[in-house]
Amino acid sequence: MARAADGKLDRQENAKLIKHIEQGGISTLLYGGNAIFYHLTLAEYRSALEMISELAADSSLVIPAIGPAYGTMLDQAEVLKDFEFPTAMILPQRDIVTSAGFCAGTRNLVARLGKPVVLYLKFGGVVTVEDATALVNDGMISAIKYAVVREDYMQDDYLKALTEKIDPSLILSGLGDQPAITHMRHFGLGGFTTGCGCVFPQMSTDLLKAIQAGNWDEAEAIRERFLPLENLRDNLGPITILHRATELAGIAQTGPISPLLSEPAESIQKQISAALEQMKQSA
Numbered sequence: 001m002a003r004a005a006d007g008k009l010d011r012q013e014n015a016k017l018i019k020h021i022e023q024g025g026i027s028t029l030l031y032g033g034n035a036i037f038y039h040l041t042l043a044e045y046r047s048a049l050e051m052i053s054e055l056a057a058d059s060s061l062v063i064p065a066i067g068p069a070y071g072t073m074l075d076q077a078e079v080l081k082d083f084e085f086p087t088a089m090i091l092p093q094r095d096i097v098t099s100a101g102f103c104a105g106t107r108n109l110v111a112r113l114g115k116p117v118v119l120y121l122k123f124g125g126v127v128t129v130e131d132a133t134a135l136v137n138d139g140m141i142s143a144i145k146y147a148v149v150r151e152d153y154m155q156d157d158y159l160k161a162l163t164e165k166i167d168p169s170l171i172l173s174g175l176g177d178q179p180a181i182t183h184m185r186h187f188g189l190g191g192f193t194t195g196c197g198c199v200f201p202q203m204s205t206d207l208l209k210a211i212q213a214g215n216w217d218e219a220e221a222i223r224e225r226f227l228p229l230e231n232l233r234d235n236l237g238p239i240t241i242l243h244r245a246t247e248l249a250g251i252a253q254t255g256p257i258s259p260l261l262s263e264p265a266e267s268i269q270k271q272i273s274a275a276l277e278q279m280k281q282s283a
């Protein structure tokens with residue numbers, strides 16, 4: 001999400017970013033980790049929701065995040081009630097939660113919102129398969145964003161167990177373009193979310209189409225084209241590198257990074273520019 005030099009949300013630059021993503025064929029805009037929804041004040045939360053609901057195309061599905069702290073969720077739920085977003089995604093956390101407690105909190109939140117939420121599973125086992133399944137079966141969940149990092153994405157007992165209990169089409173691969181092929185091809189997940197799609201939306205759209213068509217060689221070739229930027233994000237911080245890459249790619253002035261995160265050093269910004277150039281040339 002773009003901010004002006006004074007740190008305020010920048011409407012004009014966010015409009016450019018949204019338009020760029022939509023023109024690349026992406027019609028679901030998820031404002032979660034990469035948009036740094038973690039650190040918004042309550043007043044900013046309302047401003048952000050107003051801005052994105054006004055700027056996104058009518059045909060786009062916009063999903064704002066909520067949380068991750070329970071008190072934050074409840075305060076944000078009051079704000080969310082003034083908007084028509086069909087769902088909201090609970091930001092993940094692993095500290096000071098138990099599986100049963102998280103699920104009870106999710107049920108309370110859904111009751112307050114009057115709509116189901118996206119369950120974001122980022123840490124294996126924090127929410128048990130049984131608890132996740134019960135939430136789904138009770139109509140609490142609109143989708144699951146599955147983002148547990150694995151050394152080998154084929155080896156994932158937690159995901160396997162989830163897909164044995166929950167319709168896999170309800171689960172989206174939530175770690176960007178790299179595990180998307182494995183998650184969709186071998187576990188049957190219904191789609192994927194992408195951070196790099198903010199910069200190269202058409203490439204993410206092409207990847208999705210190749211996967212859906214079962215054109216695995218093409219999908220693999222597209223996946224590899226994302227590697228220069230994804231490797232930097234993996235090694236140096238997925239959110240901050242993406243925030244700066246979006247600006248360096250000339251899409252929008254994303255401005256200062258939110259406090260609690262920090263700006264990549266000049267030398268790293270050069271690496272980001274080089275990665276962007278490499279990706280453009282691989283087209």
Ligand SMILES: N[C@@H](CC=O)C(=O)O
Pocket residue numbers: 030034147174175176177193194195196238
């Ligand atoms: N965390 C992933 C997917 C985002 O939705 C990424 O940043 O690519």
